[in-house]
Amino acid sequence: MVGGTRKIAALYGKSGALGSASGRGRGKGGGQGKGRGKGKGKGARPPSPTAPSSSSEELPSAHASADEEELPSAHASADDEEVQEEQEQVEEALGSEVWLRGPSTLPRRPIPxxxxxxxxxxxxxxxxxxxxxxxxxxxxxxxxxxxxxxxxxxxxxxxxxxxxxxxxxxxxxxxxxxxxxxxxxxxxxxxxxxxxxxxxxxxxxxxxxxxxxxxxxxxxxxxxxxxxxxxxxxxxxxxxxxxxxxxxxxxxxxxxxxxxxxxxxxxxxxxxxxxxxxxxxxxxPGWVETHNACRDWRLLMPRASHHQGSLSLDEYREKWVREFISLF
Structure with missing residues (x-):
């Protein structure tokens, strides 16, 4: 009976692996069903076989444990894939450079x-x-x-x-x-x-x-x-x-x-x-201290030295007048 139990467990393990490719589980699959993406997905875990007697549970043979190691469930395989994907995402995040805006360039010449x-x-x-x-x-x-x-x-x-x-x-x-x-x-x-x-x-x-x-x-x-x-x-x-x-x-x-x-x-x-x-x-020596002292002095100004951005004073004045007139 023990040998029969091992055969049934092996068959259920194989059917679980096949079901993961086309199953309707919540993993990532490439076959028919609700899977997303490519590769092997996570199918529904197959029901465990019912043991015929309590003696088989109490005294599992060494050969049975070896079979269980050689035939991991589809659920465990999908978990490993998810862990690997997370590690790859972390490595990509660490390996990516910080985006910086490049320097401005001149318009193309010649211009008629x-x-x-x-x-x-x-x-x-x-x-x-x-x-x-x-x-x-x-x-x-x-x-x-x-x-x-x-x-x-x-x-x-x-x-x-x-x-x-x-x-x-x-x-x-x-x-x-x-x-x-x-x-x-x-x-x-x-x-x-x-x-x-x-x-x-x-x-x-x-x-x-x-x-x-x-x-x-x-x-x-x-x-x-x-x-x-x-x-x-x-x-x-x-x-x-x-x-x-x-x-x-x-x-x-x-x-x-x-x-x-x-x-x-x-x-x-x-x-x-x-x-x-x-x-x-x-x-x-001393340059940083002088630099910071000058900066602190500038920060004592009651308000910003200018607030028109890249506009000249005349352009800012014209813009302010336009916006003021538009209020009436």
Missing amino acids: LERRPMVRPSGKKGWIKVSGGDHNRKVNGILGLLCRQNFPGLVQFREELQPAYTWDHYVAALDAADRDGRVFPNKAERVKGELWDFYRCQEGYEDKAASICEEAAKKLVKDMHYEARVQAIIDYYAHYRRMKVKKEEARTMNLTKEQFLQVPPYWCAQHAQCWEYMVDKWVE
Whole structure:
């Protein structure tokens, strides 16, 4: 009777494995029924055979236990698959990189003259769009990208080799011919000259436009270097720690020199020596304390220094007037 019991148990185990492929259980199946996905699914567990006598339960043979190990139930197999799937999902989650927004790019050139937006200067550093064109980009946004694209690296300035921290460094840096054969007196003139590859200046405003470019570029170059340190911290934590850090948090954090050197900004990637000069300044004793003290002083301001976002003051004023009139 014991041998007969083993045969019945084996048959029930085989029928359970076959039923898992086409059963109506709650697992993942590829056959007919309610399964989802591909592969072997989890069918309904077959009923256990009734033992003919209590003696067979009390004295199971060694051969019977071996059969039970060789024929695991379909339910156990499906559980193993689920555990494996969960482990794969965890590994994929750990292996995935933190998504970061890439740097902005310039509109594609060349743009025909008649299809460039027409602008005129406004205020100290602002612009007003007079007519439409092939793109709707902000003038100072394009100007900032040109400052990055034409970053001169280390510059001989005041009898010393220095990173191009200011607009005066761009003035002191010699230019080289581009693929179109254009050569400007220096990097500053190239930045201003290439701006008009994307825009047209309204007639009669050319001199004021040149002055506005100078004033806007001075601030854009300073902002570029300030953001370089913050972005380097964000990039390092994303690529090497797989952690997402916001700008507000990164401004209060710091890295070691070796960590900074692993994440240069794209505009300084070809100037390794210059990037090292910049990093040395950030890691020297006392720099972090001075930086935090200046930040705390700025936070004492009663309200935000500006609240119009990327709009110029004139654009913000026009928008505010439109919204105010629409209330009536």
